[in-house]
Structures are given as structure tokens and as C-alpha cells.
Amino acid sequence: MIEEIEQLQEEAVAAIQGAADPVALEEFRVRFTGRRSQLRTIMSGIGDLSEQERPAVGQAAGRARKAIDAALHQRTRTLEEAGRESSRIDVSLPGRRPMSGVLHPLTRVAEELVTILEGMGFTVADGPEVDDEYHNFDALNTPADHPSRDLHDTFYLKDGRLLRTQTSTVQIRVMESGPPPVRIISPGRVYRRDTVDATHHMVFHQIEGLYVDKGVSMGDLKATLTAVGRRVMGESTRIRLRPHFFPFTEPSVEYDFSCGLCSGADSDPGGPTCRLCKGTGWIEIGGAGMVDPAVFEAVGYDPEVYTGFAFGLGFDRISMIRHGIDDIRLFLENDLRFTRQF
Numbered sequence: 001m002i003e004e005i006e007q008l009q010e011e012a013v014a015a016i017q018g019a020a021d022p023v024a025l026e027e028f029r030v031r032f033t034g035r036r037s038q039l040r041t042i043m044s045g046i047g048d049l050s051e052q053e054r055p056a057v058g059q060a061a062g063r064a065r066k067a068i069d070a071a072l073h074q075r076t077r078t079l080e081e082a083g084r085e086s087s088r089i090d091v092s093l094p095g096r097r098p099m100s101g102v103l104h105p106l107t108r109v110a111e112e113l114v115t116i117l118e119g120m121g122f123t124v125a126d127g128p129e130v131d132d133e134y135h136n137f138d139a140l141n142t143p144a145d146h147p148s149r150d151l152h153d154t155f156y157l158k159d160g161r162l163l164r165t166q167t168s169t170v171q172i173r174v175m176e177s178g179p180p181p182v183r184i185i186s187p188g189r190v191y192r193r194d195t196v197d198a199t200h201h202m203v204f205h206q207i208e209g210l211y212v213d214k215g216v217s218m219g220d221l222k223a224t225l226t227a228v229g230r231r232v233m234g235e236s237t238r239i240r241l242r243p244h245f246f247p248f249t250e251p252s253v254e255y256d257f258s259c260g261l262c263s264g265a266d267s268d269p270g271g272p273t274c275r276l277c278k279g280t281g282w283i284e285i286g287g288a289g290m291v292d293p294a295v296f297e298a299v300g301y302d303p304e305v306y307t308g309f310a311f312g313l314g315f316d317r318i319s320m321i322r323h324g325i326d327d328i329r330l331f332l333e334n335d336l337r338f339t340r341q342f
């Protein structure tokens with residue numbers, strides 16, 4: 001009996017000392033000292049032994065229990081120590097830099113334009129990218145047979161709604177929501193069924209501007225666009241308005257900023273060609289004009305009392321010029337190798 005106990009003790013102590021981790025150690029604790037362990041069985045049987053046997057067996061069992069407990073205690077400490085050791089910080093290692101994001105080059109230009117225009121009293125308004133024909137076309141005085149409503153230009157949804165082709169939709173939404181005066185801008189995404197290449201994309205970006213009040217003039221429009229051009233492209237920037245047609249403005253213009261690369265010096269038709277303006281001296285930026293009275297009527301403003309100007313400014317081009325980006329597709333590819341450069 002005593003031999004059996006001593007053997008048990010030896011086996012248990014060896015197993016415990018070899019336990020690889022706290023889970024294994026716990027298993028041994030249960031196996032060797034738990035309620036159904038061999039040692040417990042022996043101990044609970046001591047009372048049935050003869051007077052002579054009882055003391056020696058009792059002492060052997062007590063020794064075994066003590067030895068096993070000591071081994072458990074020792075191994076627990078050793079394993080804890082090892083755990084602390086392995087998680088200790090090595091201060092001599094180089095630090096791990098947290099990944100920091102950067103703003104997308106389009107976001108940067110948009111924020112810059114917003115800041116400039118906010119400084120001139122405009123506030124930002126928002127509108128949905130999925131809109132309806134009414135806001136994208138009808139209310140903007142664009143009749144059903146207008147070429148820009150052709151399926152080739154517009155993405156239609158099955159339910160008849162569409163992806164807005166211009167941010168001018170926001171003009172209508174803002175004017176519907178309250179009376180004049182109105183002085184808003186709205187940067188955002190627009191969609192057209194264009195063939196994608198290095199300078200065209202079916203998804204591009206505009207910032208819309210609308211200023212309606214008593215006595216707003218074309219001079220105000222030109223001054224506003226000139227100020228924006230100078231701030232965003234440099235103080236020596238000049239602006240050029242060219243007559244154009246938009247259904248929702250009358251008169252309408254397209255406007256250009258002078259080329260920041262050759263400053264128009266390269267405008268000689270036979271001479272060398274500036275890579276940015278292609279020798280024209282000008283960079284096309286957007287469309288603008290005086291709000292057509294038909295638009296005011298659609299939203300319930302009195303065209304006899306109020307006048308207003310509106311403009312749309314495509315800023316993909318501005319961002320490309322600013323950052324030397326030569327392919328518009330890069331903006332939307334979600335490639336971190338691109339965005340991390342800014």
C-alpha cells in the first residue's frame with residue numbers, strides 16, 4: 001500500500017513538473033488531487049484499515065499530498081514567470097507607426113473650394129445622387145426631347161429614377177425648400193454614360209453654386225468665378241466667359257481659367273503646344289449663367305423680383321492639374337499606391 005502511494009507520488013510530481021502550459025497543469029491537478037483521484041480514494045479508505053497499518057499509510061498519503069501540492073505550486077509559478085517573460089516589451093525595438101490616412105486628392109480640392117466659397121458667404125447644401133427626371137431635367141427647363149436626356153448620356157434605374165448627370169439638381173431642391181435669398185454651393189458626384197478613357201469618366205465631380213436675390217447680376221457671377229480662380233489656381237489667373245447654351249440659364253456661358261503652366265504665352269497657333277492647355281492658353285472649367293425665369297417659375301420664385309446666377313465647376317480637372325495626375329481613372333480605382341502619394 002505504502003509502495004503504491006509512493007509510486008503514485010513520483011508519477012504525479014514528474015507529470016506536473018513536465019506540464020507544458022497552464023491548461024495541462026490544471027488537468028494534472030484534477031487527475032492527481034481531484035475528488036475522483038486515486039490518492040483521494042486511498043485516503044478515504046484509511047479509516048477501514050487495521051490499527052497497525054493506519055498510521056504508516058496515513059503518513060505516506062499525507063506526504064504524497066504535500067509533495068504533489070508543492071509541485072503544483074512550483075510549476076504554476078514557473079509557467080507564470082515564462083508568460084511574463086515572453087510578453088515583456090523590448091524597448092530597443094523600433095516603434096510601430098500607426099497607419100495614418102490621407103485625404104483623397106479630390107476631397108482636398110473639394111474642401112478647398114468649399115472653404116473659398118464659404119468665405120464669400122455661400123453655405124453647403126446637399127442632394128441625392130439617385131434623383132428623378134423632374135429634378136435632373138424638367139425643373140431645369142430641359143424638355144423631354146433634349147439630347148442630354150438620351151439614354152446614351154444618363155444611367156436610368158428600373159423604377160424610372162436616374163443617377164444625376166449634374167449637381168444642378170440641388171439648385172431645384174434648395175429653392176423648393178424655401179424662399180429667396182439663396183446662396184448655396186454643393187459639391188458632389190455625377191454620372192454619365194461616357195466612354196471611359198484617361199480624361200473622361202462615367203463618374204466625375206462638380207461643385208454647384210447658386211445665388212438668388214434682388215439685383216444679382218452677371219458682374220457678380222464673373223467676380224465670383226474670378227475670385228475662385230485666383231484662389232485655387234494662383235493670383236495671376238484670368239477668367240474668360242464664352243457664350244454657350246444651357247437650358248436653365250439665360251444668358252449662358254462656359255468659362256475658362258488662364259493656363260497656369262504657360263500663362264497663355266503658348267497661344268500661338270503655329271507654335272509649340274503646352275501640354276496642359278494644348279496651346280490655347282485656357283483651361284475649360286465649367287458652365288454658368290443667369291438663372292432662367294422658367295426655372296424660377298418651376299420652384300415658385302417671382303422672376304420679376306429676383307435674379308440669380310448659377311455655376312457648375314468640374315473639379316476633377318483642377319485636382320489633376322494641381323497634383324500632376326495624368327489619368328482620371330486613377331481617382332476611382334481605390335488603389336492605395338495612388339492615394340498614399342498625396
Ligand code: DAH
Nearest residue numbers: 166249287288289310311312
Ligand atoms: N450642369 C452643367 C453641366 O453639368 C453645368 C452648369 C451650367 C451648371 C450652367 C450651372 C449653370 O449651374 O448655370 O454641364
